[in-house]
Amino acid sequence: MAYEYTKIANLAAYRKPAPHLYGRIAFLAKYGEQDLLLLKDETGSIYVFVTLSESDESLRFEMNQIVRIHRAMVKRLPLKNVDAVVGKMGCSIVVWPPNGSQEEPSAVSSKTWTRSKGDQDRINELSALKWGSGTMMTTADEMADYMIGKRDTKRIRDTVDKIWAEMQANFQIQLAKKTRGLFWTPQGAEVKTPQLEYEIVKKFFHPTRMSFKSFFQLVIDCPKCSEKKKVIKYTENGKAKWCPTCKETIQLVVGIRVPVNVLSGYKIFLTIPVKIIQTDALESCENDVIECFDRTADRETFGRAKKFQRSLQKFLNGCTIKNIEGIVVTRSIPLKTCIIYVNDCLISFE
Ligand SMILES: [Zn+2]
Structure with missing residues (x-):
């Protein structure tokens, strides 16, 4: 072999x-x-x-x-x-x-x-x-060069632990700074975070802990509101044809709701359109997902949509999300929650 x-x-x-x-x-x-x-x-x-x-x-x-x-x-x-x-x-x-x-x-x-x-x-x-x-x-x-002078085992272990802890702390400080910054970004404002790298919370990958509707989101893509007013709206109506705000004809976009690890007490949710994640290995079932929001979908359709959810979970396991470009959908300073609609991002497995 x-x-x-x-x-x-x-x-x-x-x-x-x-x-x-x-x-x-x-x-x-x-x-x-x-x-x-x-x-x-x-x-x-x-x-x-x-x-x-x-x-x-x-x-x-x-x-x-x-x-x-x-x-x-x-x-x-x-x-x-x-x-x-x-x-x-x-x-x-x-x-x-x-x-x-x-x-x-x-x-x-x-x-x-x-x-x-x-x-x-x-x-x-x-x-x-x-x-x-x-x-x-x-x-x-560089770390090895630094350790070469420290031949005895205990000192090497201490050195590794110390450097490791410093790197970890540095990462946390950067994350804290940038996360807090996000909470001062007004609703509708553009977000560009080239240096931020987020890990997805573990629960996201659990096969049963994420229900269909806590995993998928239907986003209203209204040519007027989304583009000009920078307003993103969600719906649970898979048959929605018109924008609830301006009555313009709309498209529905299937997104996934991705909670990411930030500071304790803070919550950031990314809405990532499945199109951004699309690879050849993932057979998209966007229409099945839209149908499932209506409760009219048959068992087979629901089965395909659930399978799609599972393959997305499997595919994303272990990745980080960086180079996020999007807009702030809502944010609440007292609740320390921020939702970002992602127009583009990099799914990284490094
Ligand atoms: Zn509209």
Whole structure:
């Protein structure tokens, strides 16, 4: 079986199935019971926290070894990193010596392992990789440089924890500043948040906790009100043909209501038209969704719409939403709630 390997820079957080990756050890240390590795390839570097079970105690790491990890869970914050719990969820590790030329690996976490021609090519490429020649210096590299002076385990662990906590705090401060700023943006005003990156609240992905009507929204696209007055209105009437305000002929747009993580106590909901999220992998059922709002839809239609909801939930799982451009639909300072209609955004899996 041929495996597909993801380059370090392209590793996406929280994706399932978890990706496979290759890298060469550029830094290693003990982090409590775990091994902390900095793996590099041509595209970047990433920290890997390796947790071994008692049975793989023979797995020892050395500088410049080539490491192959199958089914590694990638996490996003505070700095993209890999959590490799060997033996869990299919996670396994094979380590080759630095020059990669030997037939046998230096260590394996599982008795059954394979090496294809593709693997040998990759091992050779990584063996030949020279640091500094076209390899980018990343935050992770800087962190490793900083830790090299701290050889004893406890100090390395403290250093990692400290840098991690600082990054996390910095992220929170940025989020707080920008979120509060949003609450001073008047209704109908345009929102452009190129630097803001939101994670969707966990509940959104739960298959049953989001009812059909708390997931989908029907937005009235009135050529007069939406464009000129910057007013966005919602409806639950799937047969609506005219704007309730100006009686103009309207279109209905199917959106999803996406609650995002902000400061505790604050709530931001994004209305994202499904058209923005559309990919080839998602078969759109906009008309079915519109029909379902009427309660006249038959079981089959409702089934298709529910399936569409589920595939959207699955597709968006693990993403963040950034580069939001939209308008403020409503906001309430006392309730600390803000709704934004999104005209454009970037769904990011990095
Ligand atoms: Zn109107």
